[in-house]
Amino acid sequence: MIRIKHSLLPFPHALRRKLTEPAIFVLQPRWFSCFKQIDEQRNKDDIANWVRNSLHEPMSSPSPTVNFMHPEIQVIEVPAQGLDSNTISFVPMEEYFTRWNSLFKVADENTIRLVISMIQSNKKAFSLQQLMPLVQHLKAKRRCYEIDTIFTAYQDYFSVLKRHNLDPKVEHLFLEIMISTEATLGNYSLCETLFSDYIKHSKVKPRIISIGLRSFIENGNVQLAKEFFSQAVKNPDTFPMTNKELFLFLRDLSCYNDFASMRFSINLWLIEKCQENNLCVNTIPDFRTLSLLHRTFKLFKDETSLNNLLSNSVIETTGYKESILFQTTEFCQDLRDRSIMYQNIDINEKIALFLEALKGEPLDRRDFYLNLLKTFVSIDDIKRLKYIMTVVQEDRDVPLSNAFHVVIAKCFVNRGLLEHLMEYYTCVRKQGSKRLRLRVGHIRQLLDCALRSYPILAEEMTNELKILLNKGKYLRRLPRLKLLLLEIDRLRTQSMGKYYAYRTRVPKLEYERLGVLRSQILSGDVAGAKSTILENIRQGITPRFDFYFLALRMCLDSDMPSLAKLLDDSCSASFHKIPLKVHITWLRYEIISRYKNVLNGTEMLSSNKIQSLKDQLAEFKRNHESSMNFQNYLQLAQLCVYIRDYRHASALLLEAYGLIDKQSSQQWIMYYMTSLKVHARSYKIAEFQELLKEWNTNPNAKWVTHSCIREIKSLSRLLHRRKDKLDVSLRSDPDSFKKITSEINFLVEKYVNYKFEGLNVMRKLTFFIKRWIEQESEDSSSSARKKR
Numbered sequence: 001m002i003r004i005k006h007s008l009l010p011f012p013h014a015l016r017r018k019l020t021e022p023a024i025f026v027l028q029p030r031w032f033s034c035f036k037q038i039d040e041q042r043n044k045d046d047i048a049n050w051v052r053n054s055l056h057e058p059m060s061s062p063s064p065t066v067n068f069m070h071p072e073i074q075v076i077e078v079p080a081q082g083l084d085s086n087t088i089s090f091v092p093m094e095e096y097f098t099r100w101n102s103l104f105k106v107a108d109e110n111t112i113r114l115v116i117s118m119i120q121s122n123k124k125a126f127s128l129q130q131l132m133p134l135v136q137h138l139k140a141k142r143r144c145y146e147i148d149t150i151f152t153a154y155q156d157y158f159s160v161l162k163r164h165n166l167d168p169k170v171e172h173l174f175l176e177i178m179i180s181t182e183a184t185l186g187n188y189s190l191c192e193t194l195f196s197d198y199i200k201h202s203k204v205k206p207r208i209i210s211i212g213l214r215s216f217i218e219n220g221n222v223q224l225a226k227e228f229f230s231q232a233v234k235n236p237d238t239f240p241m242t243n244k245e246l247f248l249f250l251r252d253l254s255c256y257n258d259f260a261s262m263r264f265s266i267n268l269w270l271i272e273k274c275q276e277n278n279l280c281v282n283t284i285p286d287f288r289t290l291s292l293l294h295r296t297f298k299l300f301k302d303e304t305s306l307n308n309l310l311s312n313s314v315i316e317t318t319g320y321k322e323s324i325l326f327q328t329t330e331f332c333q334d335l336r337d338r339s340i341m342y343q344n345i346d347i348n349e350k351i352a353l354f355l356e357a358l359k360g361e362p363l364d365r366r367d368f369y370l371n372l373l374k375t376f377v378s379i380d381d382i383k384r385l386k387y388i389m390t391v392v393q394e395d396r397d398v399p400l401s402n403a404f405h406v407v408i409a410k411c412f413v414n415r416g417l418l419e420h421l422m423e424y425y426t427c428v429r430k431q432g433s434k435r436l437r438l439r440v441g442h443i444r445q446l447l448d449c450a451l452r453s454y455p456i457l458a459e460e461m462t463n464e465l466k467i468l469l470n471k472g473k474y475l476r477r478l479p480r481l482k483l484l485l486l487e488i489d490r491l492r493t494q495s496m497g498k499y500y501a502y503r504t505r506v507p508k509l510e511y512e513r514l515g516v517l518r519s520q521i522l523s524g525d526v527a528g529a530k531s532t533i534l535e536n537i538r539q540g541i542t543p544r545f546d547f548y549f550l551a552l553r554m555c556l557d558s559d560m561p562s563l564a565k566l567l568d569d570s571c572s573a574s575f576h577k578i579p580l581k582v583h584i585t586w587l588r589y590e591i592i593s594r595y596k597n598v599l600n601g602t603e604m605l606s607s608n609k610i611q612s613l614k615d616q617l618a619e620f621k622r623n624h625e626s627s628m629n630f631q632n633y634l635q636l637a638q639l640c641v642y643i644r645d646y647r648h649a650s651a652l653l654l655e656a657y658g659l660i661d662k663q664s665s666q667q668w669i670m671y672y673m674t675s676l677k678v679h680a681r682s683y684k685i686a687e688f689q690e691l692l693k694e695w696n697t698n699p700n701a702k703w704v705t706h707s708c709i710r711e712i713k714s715l716s717r718l719l720h721r722r723k724d725k726l727d728v729s730l731r732s733d734p735d736s737f738k739k740i741t742s743e744i745n746f747l748v749e750k751y752v753n754y755k756f757e758g759l760n761v762m763r764k765l766t767f768f769i770k771r772w773i774e775q776e777s778e779d780s781s782s783s784a785r786k787k788r
Contacts, residue, residue, distance in 0.1 A: 088125045088157050090164065091118075096130050104134040112146050116153040125157060128165045128174050139177050144479040147181045172201040176208060183211045186483040188218040199239075206240050210248045217252050220509040223538075225249075226261055233272045241273075242282040247289040254292060256544070257575060259300050266293060266309065274314040290320045291329050298333040324357050325364070332371045336378060348387060355391070362397040369398065373407045377414070385411065405436055409445045415663065416452035418761060421445070422768050429772070438776050440480040443469070443769060447488070450765055452666075454758035456705055461762050462488050468766050474773055510547045517551055521558050529555075529563055537570050545575055549582065556589040564589075580627055584635045587620055595643050614645050621652075630659040630667055634674050641674070646682040653678060668701035673708055680715035683722060685736055688715070692743035696750060704751035712747065716740050 091100065103111045115134070118124045126134075131150070138147050154161065165171050175198040182191045195212035198204070209232060216225035229249060232239035246269055253262045266285070273283040285293075290309075297306035310321050320326055331350065351372065358365045369392050376385040389408065392398060405428055412421035428436045443465075450461050466488055468474075475481050490511040513536065520529040536543070543551075548571045555564035572578055591613055598609050617639060621628070633656035640649035653675050660667050672695045679688040692712070695701055720737060 088119070088123045088160060091124060091126050091130060096126070100126070100130070101133070104130075105137060107134055107137045107141070107143075107146075109146075112150065115150060119153050119157070125154065125161065128161050128170050129167065132170060132174060135174065135177055139181065142479075143476065144181045144184045145476045145482075147177070148185055148187070151178055151181075168201065172198070172203070175201070176205065179208055179211055183214070185479050188215040191215040192219055192221070204239055206242060206245050209239055209241060210245050213245075213249050214252045217256065218509075222253075222256075222258065222261060226264065229265060230268060233268055236273075236278075243284060243286050243289060244282075246273075246285060247292065250289060250292055254296055259296060259302075262293065262296055263305060270312060270314065279314070284314055284318060287318070287320055287323065287325050290315065290318065291325055294326070294329045295333060298330075298337075324354065328354055328368050328371065332375045335372075335375045338379065347384065351388075351391075362395075365395065366398045369395075370403055370407065373404065377407060377410050380414070382411065402436060402439070406441060406445070409442075413445050413449045413452065416449060416665065418446070418449045418453040418765065421449050422764065425772075426768075438478070438772050440478050440484050443478075443481070444484055444487075446765060446769065447484075450762070451491075454754075454761065455703070456755060457758040457762060458491065460759070461765070462491060464762055464766050465769075468770060473777070477773060477777055510544060513543075514547060514550065518554060521554050521560065521563075524558075526560060526563055529560075530566060533563070533567055533570060543571055545579075548572075548575070549585075552582070553585060556585060559593075561589065580624055580629075580632050581635065583624070584620075584632060587616075588635070588639055591616065591639055592642060610643065613643050614640075614648065617643075617645070617648065630656050630661070631670070633659065634670055637674055637678070641677055641681060644681070646678055649674075649678045650682075663700055665701060665703040668695075668698065669703045669705070669708065672701065673711065676712060676715060680718055683719065685719055685740070688719065689736065689740050689743060692740065692747065696743060696746045702750075702754055702757075704747060704754055706751070709744070709748055709751060712744055716744065 111134075115126065131154075135147055135150070138144075151158075162171055175194055179191055179194045179198060182188075182194065191211060192215040195208070195215055198208060199212070213225050213229060216222070216228065232241055246265075250262050250265060253265070269283075269285070273280075293309060294306065297303070297309070309315060315321075331354065335347070354368060355365060358368060369388060372388050373385060376382075376388065385408075389404075392400060392404065405425075409421060409424065412418070412424065425436065425442065447461075447465060451458055454461065466485060469481055470485055513532070517529055517532055520526075520532060548567065552564055552567055555561070555567060568582075572582075594609075594613060617636060621636060624632070633652050637649045637652035637656065640646070640652060653671070656671060660671055672691060675691055676688060679685075679691060716737070719740070
């Protein structure tokens with residue numbers, strides 16, 4: 001007999017007690033059923049009520065085979081006379097078999113258009129039994145776009161179709177196909193609705209359970225996801241789940257950095273699924289699940305939880321701690337944390353030792369390569385990235401698949417190297433059509449890279465791509481393209497200082513929440529904004545860092561420190577690492593507030609007051625100097641400019657210059673604009689002119705925006721107005737301001753050239769994407785003809 005001991009990961013005692021007690025919602029053989037749309041603002045009590053009130057008696061179990069056109073099935077027809085907008089008539093069986101049955105087996109575009117036209121224009125519908133052969137044929141051909149189009153036309157009448165359906169097996173399978181289809185398309189709101197109806201049937205498939213859990217998470221209903229996961233784990237006869245579904249659920253949570261929910265879920269799983277009396281091989285967490293948890297605990301620096309997980313008796317039996325995967329996971333996390341980067345360790349030699357240990361395991365080597373590549377991309381170590389790619393190309397047992405190309409492409413995206421990215425994809429495609437198939441993810445990467453390369457053309461580029469991609473033939477070819485088009489409509493401007501901004505895609509839920517919070521803050525509705533933040537906490541929503549940081553800045557910029565503190569306290573614990581820029585944001589608010597009070601007379605104006613602000617800045621720099629990056633030095637320099645401490649600002653700029661990425665146009669524009677402001681405010685006209693000249697001649701400093709030109713002209717006028725502050729030698733030199741004007745004109749010319757260059761690259765990009773899609777369509781058509 002195996003004796004199992006449980007060493008639980010640390011979490012509140014009350015919660016531990018709750019998990020070991022009987023379930024709050026007694027789940028006999030019952031099922032969830034709630035077809036109506038889930039309200040995203042439902043709080044925890046509402047969710048509990050939904051779970052409790054959504055349980056129904058099960059329907060009879062469907063048989064293994066389903067005859068959709070059984071002669072005993074009677075299709076009920078509704079008379080066409082006196083129909084209201086919600087009443088439909090059904091196609092008679094005789095008409096179906098004589099006209100439609102053969103057409104549905106072919107399922108060409110004309111047939112699909114007729115099916116949609118009949119329901120939309122004539123209110124004449126096919127029953128679920130009649131639709132099933134068409135839907136199944138389309139599903140077999142992976143034509144998700146057409147299935148979604150048909151369901152969208154039928155959606156308002158779906159309840160009528162269900163009432164007139166006499167075979168529950170048909171509805172069950174129809175829902176299963178629709179859930180899989182909508183998940184492929186990324187329509188998770190509809191997935192959640194369909195899933196709520198699906199699980200009142202018996203024979204719930206584990207794969208559909210995973211889709212349902214992902215839908216809850218993607219829709220922001222994290223608390224609901226945890227409630228359903230708890231019910232499913234405690235009722236395995238009703239909701240069969242294996243370690244595969246556990247991994248998928250944890251992976252979905254990890255995408256949102258929801259560490260607390262991951263820890264809760266693995267604890268519950270160990271209690272309910274790994275007991276001595278029901279221990280099963282397919283419920284014990286496998287190595288990939290343990291590696292995911294291992295990385296997460298290391299990321300959040302929670303060694304206690306990691307040790308408790310590894311010392312659990314069930315986990316010990318897996319041998320994970322003694323495995324090579326455990327060692328490689330530790331190694332990659334250490335690299336990511338840079339904890340061994342500067343020690344006397346030959347990293348390449350260490351990698352070679354791991355590869356030797358994985359010599360007979362090509363799949364494990366592939367995963368190790370990918371983890372190394374992701375690590376080196378995240379820490380921007382291009383040299384070692386190239387080394388790993390060389391090793392991969394020499395490894396004949398590991399094909400250079402799409403997963404590798406996606407990681408490599410991130411390097412180009414992060415640096416805004418759009419033309420290099422297109423060239424890379426072109427080279428890969430030339431190696432063979434099977435090497436790289438077009439995915440929406442590739443188009444998304446190209447868009448992100450374009451937005452970083454030419455931020456001043458964001459609107460033009462997104463409009464051009466929408467016109468290109470919003471075509472039926474492309475949407476049919478790439479099912480998730482529609483989702484990308486919606487993302488483009490939700491682009492948000494990311495600002496890096498006053499003069500540089502680029503636009504990034506934002507998840508739908510965060511875009512909506514940020515919009516609500518912004519309107520409340522701008523209108524001064526502190527109570528409403530506080531309520532919004534607290535409601536998100538109650539729902540268990542873990543925001544992405546970008547959302548948290550932008551919301552924090554909005555609160556502080558609107559002088560709402562108490563609201564910012566609430567946001568900080570509630571969200572900061574969700575992140576494994578808080579970047580220094582968050583602390584600088586708080587410092588900026590404190591410095592500016594105190595400086596304004598001095599100027600406005602609320603505090604007595606004295607040199608001691610100003611000096612104390614300078615001392616506060618100097619102390620912050622001393623305390624954080626070891627972790628400061630280029631941007632942090634610029635942020636502190638800008639604060640020095642605000643309080644007119646130009647001497648320290650110049651010193652900070654000098655240190656920033658030592659850290660600048662010489663290939664980054666983004667960093668150059670930030671550096672030049674901050675430095676020009678320091679020179680102008682300290683009346684150093686010669687340095688001002690020289691810096692403008694350097695900018696004009698720097699080939700890596702391509703980015704110039706309209707707002708920065710306007711600001712430079714303003715600084716030039718400031719110097720002209722305050723000529724009395726200049727050195728006598730410069731004051732008498734009439735060419736000083738002519739030189740500045742000349743350099744500004746050169747900069748304007750550089751801006752125009754940059755914009756035209758961007759427009760030219762934009763045309764190349766649209767042609768590149770169009771050609772790629774059409775080439776793959778031709779290849780598919782040719783392949784289909786050969787098969788026939």
